[in-house]
Amino acid sequence: MSTDELRAAAHAAVDEAVTVLRDGRGEPLARIGKAAKDFLTEVDLASEAALKAALAKSTPEIGFYGEEGGGADLHRGRVWVADPLDGTINYATGSPLCGVMLGLLEDGEPVLGVIDLPFLGVRTDGGAVVDVDGFDEAIVGMGDAFHQGGGERLDAYLRLTMDVHRRALRFRCVGSAAVLWTWLATGSIQGMLLAHNNPYDVVAGHAIARASGAVVTDYAGAPLTLDAPGALAAAPSVHGELVAAARELASSTPG
Structure with missing residues (x-):
């Protein structure tokens, strides 16, 4: 697949995950403990499942690794790497400072990324840094x-x-x-x-x-x-x- 096709597949998968985040917004969420000062919710799990399913359909030859479920070897071949809900605590407490992250590794090297901040109305797969004098x-x-x-x-x-x-x-x-x-x-x-x-x-x-x-x-x-x-x-x-x-x-x- 070309870079443009891979990018399109990433955007389509992120669309599915964002829908999960939007649908779960404001609903009572059970907190599933992960570690000290950290937890996940059913929205994290559903968002990861949506990403994985979308990518399995569009790019079946590419591995998948998610925050909640792990997955493919990150050092070999092409692997999608997903954070289905980054900023879970923010999301669970009503803050808009959260999002979906999906990147693509090729033999361990990041080659493509898409980030969506659904409650800030921002999506990016590129940009331009703004430098300063010091x-x-x-x-x-x-x-x-x-x-x-x-x-x-x-x-x-x-x-x-x-x-x-x-x-x-x-x-x-x-x-x-x-x-x-x-x-x-x-x-x-x-x-x-x-x-x-x-x-x-x-x-x-x-x-x-x-x-x-x-x-x-x-x-x-x-x-x-x-x-x-x-x-x-x-x-x-x-x-x-x-x-x-x-x-x-x-x-x-x-x-």
Whole structure:
């Protein structure tokens, strides 16, 4: 299949997932525990099922990996990687800061992504980052610290959060990687750093941000791979200083 055909298949699958999110909006949702400070709902499961079914029909030769059900080997061949409801806690508590993320890996490399923020009326599969003259003019977003677990890594992450908050023009923490990737790719923020490198939260955004002119790396500034400990992305003029600020985090031991 051509890139255009793959992109069309991704958009059609995301359409199905967005319908699930819209239909479940405002309904009472049972919370299914996943880990400390984290849960999923029946909407997460239904959205993932809708994505998987749509892609199995349109691209049966391509593997599938979802946040809730896992799936294909991420390092071999073509694999769709889906977060069926990114920002579950936001969604469950009525916040519009949530979305659907679908990316495509080819031998472990992100090549295509689609992100939809249905309650903000935004969908993106590309964009253009907006650069600034320096870190003090940048808006920087960071993911929720709870993903770091505890110990030395969490402490380093929290210190970095304070440093960014002090030095950047503005700081954002919105509880959704889908929102941060979209804002970076469309110019609303100039940098972002996630507290992890979960593929379902990163693959789609990595492909979109890179195609939009962002520099996408791990905490230490090395090329971002599936095995990296965390994801960092920024406009070119901001990236170096954000990596420098994350030096302690890059060298810390996971909790």
